[in-house]
Amino acid sequence: MDSPDVVFIVGPTGTGKTEAALNLRHSSSIEIINADSRQVYKWLSIGTAKPTLQQQSLVPHHLFDIIEPDGSFSIAQFLEIAREKITEILSRNITPVVVGGTGQYLWGLIEGWQIPAIPPNKTLRKNYEFFVNENGSEALYKKLLSIDPGARAIIDSSNTRRIIRALEVWEHTGVPFSTLRKQAPPSYRFQISGININRLDLYKRINDRLISMVENGWVAEIESLLSYGYTTKLPSFSSAGYREIASYIQGITTYEEALEKTKAATHRLVRAQDNWFKKSDSRIAWSENIEELCKRVNLKK
Numbered sequence: 001m002d003s004p005d006v007v008f009i010v011g012p013t014g015t016g017k018t019e020a021a022l023n024l025r026h027s028s029s030i031e032i033i034n035a036d037s038r039q040v041y042k043w044l045s046i047g048t049a050k051p052t053l054q055q056q057s058l059v060p061h062h063l064f065d066i067i068e069p070d071g072s073f074s075i076a077q078f079l080e081i082a083r084e085k086i087t088e089i090l091s092r093n094i095t096p097v098v099v100g101g102t103g104q105y106l107w108g109l110i111e112g113w114q115i116p117a118i119p120p121n122k123t124l125r126k127n128y129e130f131f132v133n134e135n136g137s138e139a140l141y142k143k144l145l146s147i148d149p150g151a152r153a154i155i156d157s158s159n160t161r162r163i164i165r166a167l168e169v170w171e172h173t174g175v176p177f178s179t180l181r182k183q184a185p186p187s188y189r190f191q192i193s194g195i196n197i198n199r200l201d202l203y204k205r206i207n208d209r210l211i212s213m214v215e216n217g218w219v220a221e222i223e224s225l226l227s228y229g230y231t232t233k234l235p236s237f238s239s240a241g242y243r244e245i246a247s248y249i250q251g252i253t254t255y256e257e258a259l260e261k262t263k264a265a266t267h268r269l270v271r272a273q274d275n276w277f278k279k280s281d282s283r284i285a286w287s288e289n290i291e292e293l294c295k296r297v298n299l300k301k
Contacts, residue, residue: 002189003189003298003299003300004095004188004189004190004191004297004298004299005095005096005189005190006086006090006095006096006097006188006189006190006191007024007030007036007095007096007097007098007187007190007191007193007297007299008097008098008099008106008109008110008190008191008192008193009021009097009098009099009107009193009293010035010100010101010193010194010276010277010284011099011101011193011194011195011196011277012101012202012269012270012274012277013049013101013152013206013240013266013269013270013273014049014197014202014205014206014209014266014270015097015194015195015197015202016195016289016290017100017101017194017195018028018049018051018055018099019290020290020294021097021099022051022055022058022059022291023288023290023294024095024097024294024297024299025058026060026294027294027297027299027301028093028095028299028300028301029058029093029094029095030059030094030096030097030299031059031062031089031094031095031096031097032051032059032060032061032062032064032096032097032098032099033061033062033063033082033085033086033089033096033097033098033099034061034062034063034064034099034102035063035078035082035098035099035100035101035102035105035106035109036048036098036099036101036102036105037073037078037100037104037105038236038239039063039064039065039100040063040064040065040066040067040073040078041065041067041068041069041071041236041239042065042066042067042068042069043069043221043224043225044221044236044239044242044299045212046068046216046217046218046221047213047218047221047222047239047240047241047242047245048066048239049213050065051064051207057146062080062085062089063081063085063233064079065143066081067236068270069189069225069230069234069236069237070230070236071236072120072122074117074118074165075104075105075108075113075115076115076116076117076118076293077110077117078088078105078108079105079108079113079115082098082105082109083109083186086098086109086186086188090188095299095300101273101276101277103273103275103276103277104154104162104276107276109186110186110190110283111185112183112184112185112186112193112260113183114183114184115180116173116180116208118168118172118173119170120168121168121171121172124167124168124171125164125168128140128163128164128167128168129164132160133228137157137158137160138157139159139165140160140163140164140167141155141163143167144163144166144167147167147170147176148166148170148176148177148178148179150176150178150179151163151166151176151177151178153178154178155177156272158268158272158274159272161235161238165177165265166178191285191297191298192283192284192285193284193285193286193287193293193296193297194277194284194285194286194287194293195286195287195288195289195290195293196279196286196287196288197292198272199270202270203263203267203270206266206267206270207263208267210241210259210262210263213241214259218241218245219245219248219249222242222245222246222249223249225242226246226250232246232247238267240262240266240268240269241262241265241266241278243262244258244259244262244265245258245262247261252271260299273300
């Protein structure tokens, strides 16, 4: 097989994607592009498992820490910036390695989605947020599906932010969100890789990692965010664990309750990510561990 121009390392949180990407630097000149919708935020580092500064010093990293915690960042913005960065890296004869678990980001690049850049409508969002508070996210999801049945395949019923965004796009264009994903596949060769870990084993690994995150200062990270006036209503705080631990900091729950809720939220994230990256998808080369993945990626020398 010819060497890919671009490598994508995909899959659920906790499977070792970052380490695998960094290991590829021993085989070729690479630069890493983030495809995690939470790692784009500044100051959300420990809980999002963002590469450490030491790791980022090993090879150039892109699309990390580009948005303030109270900022908004759409898939259209991501695709525009990521495509420009891929083109720029390729122009220097270096291999871009795109790493993350956000399905819309990754498949948007791989399948060449063409999504219109529609600005956020704050009034409309507030109205839908009020609707959710009164009726629940499932009711809003049913409203979306009544307009856009195809959204079921690309938006999870528990992802209120994405449901609202799809409705926002429909309100702006009059066209269902799912039909706006026109495709113009990229011209470069690519390889998609992932690490296949048994779900129960992954849950245990994640639970152990959460303890390590707390020991490494995750609670202090969230305390700092709250002290600067960032609230738990922000999209950035929808990252698994941030609202749960903020509730502990604010005295609403105990530490034990916050930790259990964080575990549950992260397990839900794994299940949602598994739906984006199915083991039956023949486009993805699944490996059992990091070493096997790195051997199977045929990078140019």
